[in-house]
Amino acid sequence: MNTSLQNKNISIKVGKYLKTEPKKISTEIILGDCLKILKDLEKNSIDLIITSPPYSDQRTSTYGGIKVNEYVEWFLPISAELLRVLKPTGTFILNIKEKVSDGERSIYVLELILAMRKQGWLWTEEFIWHKKNCYPGKWPNRFRDSWERLLQFNKDKKFNMYQENVMVPTGDWAKTRLKNLSETDKIRDNSKVGSGFGKNISNWIGRDMSYPSNVLHLATESGNKKHSAAFPKELPRWFIKLFTKDGDIVLDPFLGSGTTSVVSKEMDRNSIGIEILKDYYKIAQENVEKIQNKLPL
């Protein structure tokens, strides 16, 4: 069964075009409140959700400004819809970072993780986005904040993951590390904590490429000066490579300037983006059109 979403001139048939027109890439940008729009999307239809919602109490002058103690309550109805529309093989990546308030780190992100687990999500991984070129500064009791969380949630322990797509050059560490292998290094070294994981370092001799860690050292520059919190394109690109293949459907319910839609289009993925503010919605549309016409953003 297909669902038709009517929003002004937009008609999305999530599911249908994948079956009937697998070669046609569709980029749908929708103006509206994601909580409302998501209800019209088909159940189990999305392969990857990647998004950065408004953080608590930040950017109150433009959007967001949800109070710390109301954040979980605000987000849960949205994450319930995301849980419904994600395929069982799909992944949800949530970019968020709690700020310091009154001398302490807020704990609403931690509370949100606990609440989402109760809602039915599996919290499968946490990636750290190391923001290499963040502004320097001096604070009396802490250092500058140069990382953000990318929380990974899934519906099922078995989800699509194309690890080979994000392999990195093994690098010089391997030359030194692999030169003098200990006896343990030459056999499978099973985890001491009984996790079932193990490693055999000698397997990596002679390999040029290896798997990355969960710390992402991506460029911070978004190149998009029209939105104060735009993703650098490399961020959605990395997760789209890792969790989707050509023709899959990517969803960003807090689209902003449209970075996720732009990158999805560049990578031949279908995408749906939702943005509540008309100005950002227009910018997102313009950015996608520029990609269509091969113009710089």
Ligand SMILES: C[S@@+](CC[C@H](N)C(=O)[O-])C[C@H]1O[C@@H](n2cnc3c(N)ncnc32)[C@H](O)[C@@H]1O
């Ligand atoms: C952190 S920004 C996203 C920036 C985006 N990743 C980019 O690259 O430009 C969050 C966006 O969510 C939008 N937003 C806030 N509440 C929303 C809602 N209920 N539904 C849809 N969009 C919403 C805001 O207007 C803002 O543009």
